[in-house]
Amino acid sequence: DTAVSQTPKYLVTQMGNDKSIKCEQNLGHDTMYWYKQDSKKFLKIMFSYNNKELIINETVPNRFSPKSPDKAHLNLHINSLELGDSAVYFCASSPGGRNYQETQYFGPGTRLLVL
């Protein structure tokens, strides 16, 4: 069983389109995250939700809107896609969201290419 899954695995689309990436975790975790990894492999957090509540919101264009319908799902919707949005987007989850050690488990990534 896949712990953290993302769909789609690959996404190729035209500039200006709107697209969504979905993430699901079956670990029973309360906290989920979206990270962006650029072409230089630089990895940076975008958002985090704890039990459907937004707790981390980094400096991300408001074209990016996360949505958490329940604590097992965190989706990422991107409006008006730009060339610079091309990257690998990773979803992750962790047990609680409290300020002590807890491992984040990563999904396999969604490779987005904007043409």
Add this chain to the structure above:
Amino acid sequence: GEDVEQSLFLSVREGDSSVINCTYTDSSSTYLYWYKQEPGAGLQLLTYIFSNMDMKQDQRLTVLLNKKDKHLSLRIADTQTGDSAIYFCAEKRAGGGNKLTFGTGTQLKVEL
């Protein structure tokens, strides 16, 4: 990643030890992590260390932490071809919730 730096590449021979280094700037780090990313895959946690520890050993992996110099290293003993991957260090800062700040990543290449 701008506050957490790693060298970009490391090449070793199979059977040798690999040492991957990481420097960070925030003295409020509580936990420091090492993740491995294989080609086309997500990140896999290898090990972590609490900031009041100097060393942690886990089978072939040894983590050393010099908090005074803000320097973290990962030593892989008897490096194998399957260890070829990108290795990321990451820090969790006090008051930052569960946010991880990742390093720039080190590409490890293991040659026969």
